[in-house]
Structure formats: structure tokens, C-alpha cells
Amino acid sequence: MISRTKSAALFAEALRYIPGGVNSPVRAFRAVGGQPFFVNRAQGARVFDVDGNSYIDYVGTWGPAILGHAHPKIIQAVQQAAGHGTSFGIPNPLEVQMAKLVCSAVPSVQKVRMCNSGTEATMSAIRLARGFTGRNKIIKFEGCYHGHADSLLVKAGSGALTFGHPDSLGVPEAFTQHTIVLPFNDAVAVRKAFEANLRDIAGVILEPVPGNAGVYVPQPGYLEALRKLTADCGALLIFDEVMTGFRLARGGAQQVFGLTPDLTCFGKIIGGGLPVGAFGGRADIMDCLAPLGPVYQAGTLSGNPLAMAAGIAALEELQFADAYSRLEKLGAALEAGMKDAAKSAGAQVQFNRCGSMFCGYFTSEPVRNLADAMKSDRARFAKFFHGMLARGIYLAPSQFEAGFISLAHGESEIDQTVRAAAEVLRAL
Numbered sequence: 001m002i003s004r005t006k007s008a009a010l011f012a013e014a015l016r017y018i019p020g021g022v023n024s025p026v027r028a029f030r031a032v033g034g035q036p037f038f039v040n041r042a043q044g045a046r047v048f049d050v051d052g053n054s055y056i057d058y059v060g061t062w063g064p065a066i067l068g069h070a071h072p073k074i075i076q077a078v079q080q081a082a083g084h085g086t087s088f089g090i091p092n093p094l095e096v097q098m099a100k101l102v103c104s105a106v107p108s109v110q111k112v113r114m115c116n117s118g119t120e121a122t123m124s125a126i127r128l129a130r131g132f133t134g135r136n137k138i139i140k141f142e143g144c145y146h147g148h149a150d151s152l153l154v155k156a157g158s159g160a161l162t163f164g165h166p167d168s169l170g171v172p173e174a175f176t177q178h179t180i181v182l183p184f185n186d187a188v189a190v191r192k193a194f195e196a197n198l199r200d201i202a203g204v205i206l207e208p209v210p211g212n213a214g215v216y217v218p219q220p221g222y223l224e225a226l227r228k229l230t231a232d233c234g235a236l237l238i239f240d241e242v243m244t245g246f247r248l249a250r251g252g253a254q255q256v257f258g259l260t261p262d263l264t265c266f267g268k269i270i271g272g273g274l275p276v277g278a279f280g281g282r283a284d285i286m287d288c289l290a291p292l293g294p295v296y297q298a299g300t301l302s303g304n305p306l307a308m309a310a311g312i313a314a315l316e317e318l319q320f321a322d323a324y325s326r327l328e329k330l331g332a333a334l335e336a337g338m339k340d341a342a343k344s345a346g347a348q349v350q351f352n353r354c355g356s357m358f359c360g361y362f363t364s365e366p367v368r369n370l371a372d373a374m375k376s377d378r379a380r381f382a383k384f385f386h387g388m389l390a391r392g393i394y395l396a397p398s399q400f401e402a403g404f405i406s407l408a409h410g411e412s413e414i415d416q417t418v419r420a421a422a423e424v425l426r427a428l
């Protein structure tokens, strides 16, 4: 029996000082029950809690840890950068190096602006789209989560969805009146929204592979339809690749699916685990940003030298030719093993995967959008989650989150995970 007495004591103390005991809602385990463990350290594919337990980690700090935790190249880069100072608020060479890396990896990004979170990136990209087009309305999709900016917390995925109230209190109606929310994978709904709003739509923002209601993939032709509709109507196509950027391929989902958005949002991996966000795209759009243009955006710590150093180290390490083929191989092995485990246990599980992002839904029906995902049996997921945790496998503590495989995972981690899943599914 795993002991977590130190975690429990820490959580009790945390609850006194931090709302819900956590600094981000999903970490509180409220979607699966029980209490979170407190991590002491992380290394490679594993995290180690304060009670000395270790877990194979499929959360990967929600995406950034694609190389695994505490990668020596990242640690060394941060230590070296820290010796020169932790923040300048003055242009520094690392910002130029990061910008060149992003622009060279993602051809649609001619210019890029660094910020400090994915929320900032999407919030700023939307302001830029409105400023560039002179229009107000934005289309987003149910189940897609783009951070917690007011106008986007409308049927958001991730935490907001997990807690069953897709809209957030504290967001005035006026702040969301320009946000149109549509089902994902339904191009007809998008066409109708454009017809109903004529030339009022500034942009369409989406996760090209939604990873905040679990994981589901765009159906054939869907992304192409969005590209054509936005181009025909003078609206901008905004890919929120905070999660998929440098995750699904060096060029992100837009490389995998062969699309060219007008703007792209980044985060997570490009910071190597340190606070980061970025948004970039066509130069004619990006040049509308202050100080060049009339769209204001700023940030004290934007381009922070430590975040840049960590991100540069991560992106340079990912340039090894076989990184993504290795992740695909591990993902395919996990998918095959999990499907076999579910079949042998007679469990109704839909295992969705795109590269090294995955989600197992407890439902017999295919999951292609939020409505499908909502049919999953969350109580069974919670039991599965705890069964796996008891066997040293840490999955995302919510049915509506993605799992992530890193380059530090290997065949032995995958085998251990599949064996544990077979046991847990049989006992459910």
C-alpha cells in the first residue's frame, strides 16, 4: 500500500493558504477524487513524491516535458543563464535565437512575439486579429481550451469543463458577446456562422488537435474547410498550438496536416518547462503590434533569459532527426497495448491518439468532439486513474485532459503501463 502521509500533511497546509490547495484547478484531483500527491523531484519519465513514491509520468507538466524531466541540456542551460542574471527587461541575444528557431521551424510564422503563458498568447492573438481586421467576433469550438482570458472562457475545455460548468462566473456577458462557440469537426456549422455574421468575424481560433477535452482529431477535410472559409471571408485562421506546437512535429499540427494558418500560438515546450508563451504569423499582421503598430501587447518578463535558455535547449535537442519518429513509435506501442488490455478485459474504451498525445475514454462510441467526450463514464475513469496510480502510473487526473509521452519513456515504461492497465481494467 502506497503511503502519502507527507503529501496529505502538505495538502492540509496548502488548503489554508491557497484556494483549493493548488495553483491550478486540475491539479487538485477533484475530477477523480482523493488528494493530490506533492512532488519532490522529477527525472526522465518519472516523478517522485515527498513520501518517496515514484510514478511513470504521462502528464509531463501538461506538455512541456517532451524530453523528459530535468534533461541535462536544459538544466545546464538554465544554470548558465542564471549566472548572468535572471531577468533584464532589455533585449538580449537569447530572444533573437528563440525567434529564429520558431520562425525556421514553422514556415507560417514570419515574425513572433514572446510572452509568459499560453493564455497571454491566445488573448494577444485574438486582440491582434481584431485590430488587423477591424472586426469583433471570434469563433471558437466547444471543448477547446485556450487559457483563461475572459472572452474565451465560454464552453472551455480543461478545468472549466472538468468542473461541469463550462462558463466561468466573473465573466460579464458583455465580454463574451463577440465569442461564437461551435461544435468541433462540423464545417457546416462554421459556414452557417459566417453566413449569419457576414463580415463581422475577425478570426477562428482552434486547437488543431484538441487536447483539453481528452484528445480527438480533426476529421478529413475539416481543417481545410476552416482555411477556405476564413480566407474567403477575410477572417484570420488562428491555430492554438500551445500544446501541439513542437509536440506533434517540429512544425506542429500545421505541418502534420499541411495547413497554413495566419497566426499560431505557442507555449509549454518552447519554454523547456519555464513560464512561456508566444504568438506569431504573417509579418503584415504581426507588424500591427506595438511599438510598430496600434495593437498594444506587453510583458515585464517576456523573453525572460532563463525561459529562453531552457526553451532553446529543448528545441535544439528536439532537432535530432528521430525525435518525432521515436515518439510516434512509443505512442503506437502504448495505443496497441491499451487497446489489447481493454479488449481482453471486455472494457468499453475508446483510445484516441495523435503522435505522443493520447486519451482513453470510457465509452463504446467514437469520440470526435466534446459531445462525444461527455458520454464517457467519468466514474470509471476515476477508478481507473486511482488503480493506475496505485501501480505507479500517473495519468492526467481528469477524463478531459491529454496524456503525453516523452522521449525519456521507453519500451519498459510502456510495457509496465500496459500491464498495469490490463490488471486495473479487469478489476473495474
Ligand code: KE4
Pocket (backbone or CB within 6 Å): 024, 025, 026, 027, 062, 116, 117, 118, 119, 120, 122, 145, 146, 147, 148, 158, 159, 207, 211, 212, 240, 241, 242, 243, 244, 267, 268, 277, 401, 402
Ligand atoms: P497556460 O496559460 O496554462 O500556459 O496555457 C493555456 C493553454 C492554451 N492553449 C492550450 C491548447 C492549452 O492546452 C493551454 C493550457 N493547457 C492546460 C492543460 N490542459 C494547462 C494545465 C492547467 O491549466 O493547469
